[in-house]
Amino acid sequence: MEKTYSPGLDGVIATETQLSFLDTVNSQIILRGYDLIDLSKENVYLDIVHLLLNGTLPTNEARKALEDDLKQKYVIPQAIIKIFKLLPKNTHPMDGLRTGISALAGYDEHIDDRSAERNMERAHTLLGAVPTIVAASYRVLQGQDVVQPDQRLSYSGNFFYMITGNKPTPVQEKIFDQSLLLYSEHEMPNSTFAARVIASTQADLYGALTGAVASLKGNLHGGANEAVMYMLLAGKDVTGFEKLLYEKLANKEKIMGFGHRVYMKKMDPRALIMKEALKVLCEEKGDDLLYRMCVAGEAIMEKEKGLYPNLDYYAAPVYYLLGLPIEIYTPIFFSARTVGLCAHVVEQHDNNRLFRPRVNYVGERQ
Ligand SMILES: CC(=O)SCCNC(=O)CCNC(=O)[C@H](O)C(C)(C)COP(=O)(O)OP(=O)(O)OC[C@H]1O[C@@H](n2cnc3c(N)ncnc32)[C@H](O)[C@@H]1OP(=O)(O)O
Numbered sequence: 001m002e003k004t005y006s007p008g009l010d011g012v013i014a015t016e017t018q019l020s021f022l023d024t025v026n027s028q029i030i031l032r033g034y035d036l037i038d039l040s041k042e043n044v045y046l047d048i049v050h051l052l053l054n055g056t057l058p059t060n061e062a063r064k065a066l067e068d069d070l071k072q073k074y075v076i077p078q079a080i081i082k083i084f085k086l087l088p089k090n091t092h093p094m095d096g097l098r099t100g101i102s103a104l105a106g107y108d109e110h111i112d113d114r115s116a117e118r119n120m121e122r123a124h125t126l127l128g129a130v131p132t133i134v135a136a137s138y139r140v141l142q143g144q145d146v147v148q149p150d151q152r153l154s155y156s157g158n159f160f161y162m163i164t165g166n167k168p169t170p171v172q173e174k175i176f177d178q179s180l181l182l183y184s185e186h187e188m189p190n191s192t193f194a195a196r197v198i199a200s201t202q203a204d205l206y207g208a209l210t211g212a213v214a215s216l217k218g219n220l221h222g223g224a225n226e227a228v229m230y231m232l233l234a235g236k237d238v239t240g241f242e243k244l245l246y247e248k249l250a251n252k253e254k255i256m257g258f259g260h261r262v263y264m265k266k267m268d269p270r271a272l273i274m275k276e277a278l279k280v281l282c283e284e285k286g287d288d289l290l291y292r293m294c295v296a297g298e299a300i301m302e303k304e305k306g307l308y309p310n311l312d313y314y315a316a317p318v319y320y321l322l323g324l325p326i327e328i329y330t331p332i333f334f335s336a337r338t339v340g341l342c343a344h345v346v347e348q349h350d351n352n353r354l355f356r357p358r359v360n361y362v363g364e365r366q
């Protein structure tokens with residue numbers, strides 16, 4: 001049989017899924033039948049968690065029960081905090097996160113049980129623990145004290161608090177929660193593919209997510225949000241940012257936060273929501289410099305390359321104005337994506353076939 005080769009697996013269908021689909025024609029991100037963009041206007045992150053793991057949007061009671069359950073799982077083993085203390089201080093928070101998730105596997109007494117029930121329990125354990133791992137590994141590596149979780153806060157409010165040590169204002173909490181919702185699930189990005197490939201050997205959820213962290217760190221993927229912020233800071237103001245972008249384009253460099261394998265010639269619909277959030281935060285601050293810089297960058301990229309922003313382009317300045325440390329932007333993305341990854345691994349284990357593609361051999365033969 002003739003086999004086709006598509007570099008980067010562009011356009012290749014890797015799996016069947018009931019979880020999500022990017023409908024680029026209608027600029028919709030379908031999650032179990034609902035449009036994530038619609039949901040981002042009325043719903044909260046935990047609704048998406050319920051939708052992805054249970055198949056339905058929660059009632060108020062079900063949302064509360066979910067949140068109460070996750071709250072019981074916030075505290076991570078003290079030994080994992082000790083491991084963070086042993087890491088070299090220049091360890092990137094994504095590598096701290098990868099180490100923390102990997103270490104959780106040892107605490108699972110049923111590690112060899114891949115049933116949907118056990119995987120669902122593990123998903124809850126991870127959803128409770130990952131924000132704590134993100135915040136604690138970052139703070140330990142910075143030489144700061146770990147902020148203990150505060151169960152009186154909402155799930156997102158507590159995550160924000162554990163990172164910054166400050167309780168968010170209602171506006172900060174709403175926008176932070178919305179960003180988590182937008183990052184929660186996105187069909188078949190590199191990290192989700194990596195997780196499903198790993199899970200397809202019957203490897204466990206922790207292993208699959210550990211691999212996904214490694215994938216998400218790269219700046220062609222999740223690492224772009226951090227890179228966007230460094231680029232904006234290097235630009236300093238609108239003129240400086242425009243000059244920087246023209247220089248990068250002249251050097252044939254990739255501009256972080258633009259382009260997308262699936263959307264490429266269209267705006268990522270999630271970016272629009274974060275663009276609106278950026279406007280709100282700028283208005284609140286009484287300083288719209290970051291907004292004007294981003295809009296100027298968007299215009300240059302459209303004119304010069306016909307490329308549009310992806311979510312990372314607008315999430316980065318939003319996180320900056322929320323007062324979040326730059327090195328933690330990608331770990332936050334991962335934390336939000338934990339639910340999507342868990343749902344994909346559950347689905348993979350439930351209906352598994354080992355991923356094992358072939359190659360076009362172009363080497364020599366004796
Ligand atoms: C939430 C997320 O993870 S979204 C992704 C975040 N990543 C980024 O923002 C990194 C910047 N963007 C990119 O590198 C790419 O657009 C990717 C990796 C996202 C998609 O890559 P691919 O689908 O493989 O497209 P590819 O890299 O082949 O680009 C196609 C063409 O567009 C150009 N291009 C794509 N993105 C960019 C960009 N950001 N800046 C400049 N040129 C770009 C490429 O140079 C290439 O041009 P050519 O055909 O003249 O060589």
Ligand SMILES: O=C([O-])CC(=O)C(=O)O
Binds near residue numbers: 185189190221261
């Ligand atoms: O879909 C992709 O390739 C990358 C992305 O936007 C995401 O993971 O949110």
